Amino acid sequence: AQSVTQLDSHVSVSEGTPVLLRCNYSSSYSPSLFWYVQHPNKGLQLLLKYTSAATLVKGINGFEAEFKKSETSFHLTKPSAHMSDAAEYFCVVTLSGNTPLVFGKGTRLSVIA
Amino acid sequence: EAGVAQSPRYKIIEKRQSVAFWCNPISGHATLYWYQQILGQGPKLLIQFQNNGVVDDSQLPKDRFSAERLKGVDSTLKIQPAKLEDSAVYLCASSHWGSGRASTDTQYFGPGTRLTVL
Numbered sequence: 001a002q003s004v005t006q007l008d009s010h011v012s013v014s015e016g017t018p019v020l021l022r023c024n025y026s027s028s029y030s031p032s033l034f035w036y037v038q039h040p041n042k043g044l045q046l047l048l049k050y051t052s053a054a055t056l057v058k059g060i061n062g063f064e065a066e067f068k069k070s071e072t073s074f075h076l077t078k079p080s081a082h083m084s085d086a087a088e089y090f091c092v093v094t095l096s097g098n099t100p101l102v103f104g105k106g107t108r109l110s111v112i113a
Numbered sequence: 114e115a116g117v118a119q120s121p122r123y124k125i126i127e128k129r130q131s132v133a134f135w136c137n138p139i140s141g142h143a144t145l146y147w148y149q150q151i152l153g154q155g156p157k158l159l160i161q162f163q164n165n166g167v168v169d170d171s172q173l174p175k176d177r178f179s180a181e182r183l184k185g186v187d188s189t190l191k192i193q194p195a196k197l198e199d200s201a202v203y204l205c206a207s208s209h210w211g212s213g214r215a216s217t218d219t220q221y222f223g224p225g226t227r228l229t230v231l
Contacts, residue, residue, distance in 0.1 A: 036222075043117075044156070044204065044222040090155050100146065100169060101220060103155025 002027045002093040006104035014112045019063075019078040021107045023091030026072065033074045034092040034101070035065055044090070050074065061085070086111045115139065117223035119205050125229045131193035134226045138186070138207030144168075145182055146220060147190050148204040156204055162188065192228075200230045 007022040025031060035047040048059025055067040065076045074091060091104040118137040126132050138145050143164050148156035159178065161169040164185035173180070177196070182188040192199055206220040 034219075041224075043224040044206075046219055046221075049219060092155075100158040100161055101148075101156075103157070105153075105155050 002031060002095065002102045004091045004093045004102060004104040006089075006091050006107050008107050009105065010108045010110070012110040012112060013081045015083055016080050019076070019081045019085065019109065021076040021089050021091075021109065023074045023076065023104060024072050025074060025091070025093045027093055027095070029095055031093045031095060033065075033067060034094075035059065035063070035074075035076050036090045036092055036103075038088045038090065038106075040087075047076070047089075081109075081111045083111050083113065085109060117205055117207055117221055119203075119223035119226055121226055122224065123227050123229075125231065126195055127231050128197055129194040131191065132195055132228065133189050133191045134203050134205075134228075136188045136190070136205030136223060138188070138205070139221055142207035142209055142221075143185070144208045145188050146206040146208075147180055147188070148206065150202040150204055150225070152201070159190070159203075195228075195230045197230050200228055202227050 003026045005024045013019055030052055033050040036044045037047050038044050047063050048057045048065055050057045050067045058064045063078045065074055067074050088106045088108050090106050092101045094101050120135050124132055145162045147159040149159050150156040158172055160173045160180045162182040165182045178192055180190045202225040204225045205223045208220045
């Protein structure tokens with residue numbers, strides 16, 4: 001079975017400073033990993049995904065994540081936070097193909113002006 | 114391309130009433146999912162369809178929840194009778210169906226239906 005643990009329920013950063021959202025995964029097989037973002041009253045939007053190609057994955061809006069098998073981690077980073085980045089972020093794991101997504105509990109990112 | 118459409122966006126009902134949600138996936142997407150997102154938690158899968166057949170409904174409370182996907186396109190999710198703990202956002206997602214993992218894993222989500230049971 002697959003699972004993800006998001007290590008922080010809430011992260012607060014100042015605008016213009018780096019963002020780090022932490023995620024550890026557990027999977028019996030080589031997983032596919034995703035980060036989704038959810039703005040208030042909006043649907044889930046895919047930020048980036050890892051599917052066993054390059055371990056450093058670049059996504060939209062300047063976000064990137066690095067797959068580290070030895071650490072079973074898939075942390076999300078951004079060099080400089082913007083006010084519009086304030087949202088809920090979900091780390092997600094799945095197996096290949098069209099299997100259901102398993103979501104973490106989410107990390108709420110606050111950006112302070 | 115148009116995204117996943119859901120309606121209604123909001124619904125308020127009393128416990129023991131029934132309610133139905135509708136989803137129209139992205140055109141050409143064979144796989145459709147319904148997720149339940151309780152406040153403060155990540156979404157949890159309720160049911161997965163491949164065309165109009167059920168692939169996985171192990172997490173669906175079948176005594177009160179039902180879902181169908183007629184003609185392999187639109188889908189409806191019904192709750193009858195509703196309980197207080199059913200208050201949540203119900204998300205519909207769709208994806209392509211493919212034999213490989215490379216580019217077919219991405220699920221696209223609709224805006225969700227927020228259900229409040231009083």
